Amino acid sequence: MFVVFALNGAVYGSWAPRVPALAEQVGASPGALGLALLGGTAGLLLAAPLSGRLSERFGARAVMLTATLVSCVVLPLTGLAGSVLWLAVALFGLGFANGGLDVAMNIGGVSVERRTGKAIMPVFHAGFSFGGLVASAAAGLAAAQHWSPERHFLVAAIVTAAVMLVVYPGLPRAVPRSERPARAATTAPTRRPVLWLLAAVPLCSAMAEGASSDWSALLLVTEHGAGQGAAALAFTAFSLAMAVTRLASAWVQRRLGATRTLAIGAVVAGAGLLMSALVPVATLAFAGFVLAGMGLAAAFPVALSLAGEAGKRADGSGGEREIAFVTTVAYTGFLAGPPLIGGIAQLTSLSASFVLVAVLAALIAPAAAGASRAGHRERTAAELPV
Numbered sequence: 001m002f003v004v005f006a007l008n009g010a011v012y013g014s015w016a017p018r019v020p021a022l023a024e025q026v027g028a029s030p031g032a033l034g035l036a037l038l039g040g041t042a043g044l045l046l047a048a049p050l051s052g053r054l055s056e057r058f059g060a061r062a063v064m065l066t067a068t069l070v071s072c073v074v075l076p077l078t079g080l081a082g083s084v085l086w087l088a089v090a091l092f093g094l095g096f097a098n099g100g101l102d103v104a105m106n107i108g109g110v111s112v113e114r115r116t117g118k119a120i121m122p123v124f125h126a127g128f129s130f131g132g133l134v135a136s137a138a139a140g141l142a143a144a145q146h147w148s149p150e151r152h153f154l155v156a157a158i159v160t161a162a163v164m165l166v167v168y169p170g171l172p173r174a175v176p177r178s179e180r181p182a183r184a185a186t187t188a189p190t191r192r193p194v195l196w197l198l199a200a201v202p203l204c205s206a207m208a209e210g211a212s213s214d215w216s217a218l219l220l221v222t223e224h225g226a227g228q229g230a231a232a233l234a235f236t237a238f239s240l241a242m243a244v245t246r247l248a249s250a251w252v253q254r255r256l257g258a259t260r261t262l263a264i265g266a267v268v269a270g271a272g273l274l275m276s277a278l279v280p281v282a283t284l285a286f287a288g289f290v291l292a293g294m295g296l297a298a299a300f301p302v303a304l305s306l307a308g309e310a311g312k313r314a315d316g317s318g319g320e321r322e323i324a325f326v327t328t329v330a331y332t333g334f335l336a337g338p339p340l341i342g343g344i345a346q347l348t349s350l351s352a353s354f355v356l357v358a359v360l361a362a363l364i365a366p367a368a369a370g371a372s373r374a375g376h377r378e379r380t381a382a383e384l385p386v
Contacts (some may be wrong), residue, residue: 052324269295
């Protein structure tokens with residue numbers, strides 16, 4: 001499973017750094033490029049709930065393979081884009097495939113947790129982070145060697161498909177549909193407070209991560225006087241801190257529990273982002289983004305693991321719809337976060353925007369505590385005699 005998570009991160013890490021080359025290739029203005037990039041986010045949002053239903057019906061293993069191979073077909077087509085419309089459609093397809101893989105691999109990760117009895121989702125998500133970092137470095141090398149996006153994406157797609165076919169036989173197998181007990185009627189995810197509260201955790205994390213990705217360099221340059229070269233490394237440091245911390249988060253979760261792990265991370269992330277926003281020293285602001293990456297590391301994996309647990313049935317299966325629901329809500333953070341931060345910065349300042357981001361990160365703590373209480377109430381109500 002670790003390798004599948006890494007492959008998903010690698011697909012994103014392959015194309016995202018080549019956006020400037022793609023924009024030049026299709027002659028896109030900043031506004032047109034922004035609309036094209038929305039295609040990818042739209043694909044993610046549409047794929048998440050569908051992937052949950054398909055994983056429930058056919059098994060996450062089959063969806064992981066299909067989504068990966070689809071992304072390996074669409075990725076080279078993205079490199080062939082000759083117009084803004086073509087680019088938007090290709091990115092929609094890529095986002096759709098990646099969104100399907102994202103939900104299915106998290107369902108598979110929860111399945112492994114159930115079989116091993118260990119909280120290891122953060123380690124799998126570390127694979128996603130490291131995959132993205134390696135692919136981003138490879139994209140930088142490809143750009144330095146003057147490889148066209150078409151050539152680069154074709155090589156990346158071939159490598160990704162080959163690795164997926166090698167690891168596929170070892171992925172968790174689904175229980176055959178004929179052997180599963182009939183699924184009892186359950187409350188829709190939209191009517192369960194515990195799932196809304198769990199969804200708030202990665203939602204806030206996604207908005208903070210999106211803000212750090214899109215605005216950290218500009219904050220350091222315009223508000224703290226950092227050089228452009230050093231400022232450009234801020235999100236790299238954020239991402240690396242997140243990846244390394246995810247390796248340790250599973251250990252922390254096993255000792256402190258999920259709710260405390262999320263709460264501690266929220267405090268660390270909020271403090272780091274507040275430092276980046278308000279301390280007028282570039283070095284300390286840079287360090288604040290490192291703290292933010294560390295603090296947000298557990299948000300996605302732990303919340304999705306808890307969502308799977310909230311949907312677990314007596315036979316040990318279930319959780320597909322719940323994971324898909326939480327993932328879909330979380331994706332809206334990547335969609336809404338950057339323009340929200342930009343709008344606030346336009347009215348006030350970028351520093352003020354990051355104060356809001358710090359507050360959002362800190363809200364992970366009460367959301368996690370509320371989800372724990374709501375889950376306890378659900379379990380207590382289910383145990384009461386009818």
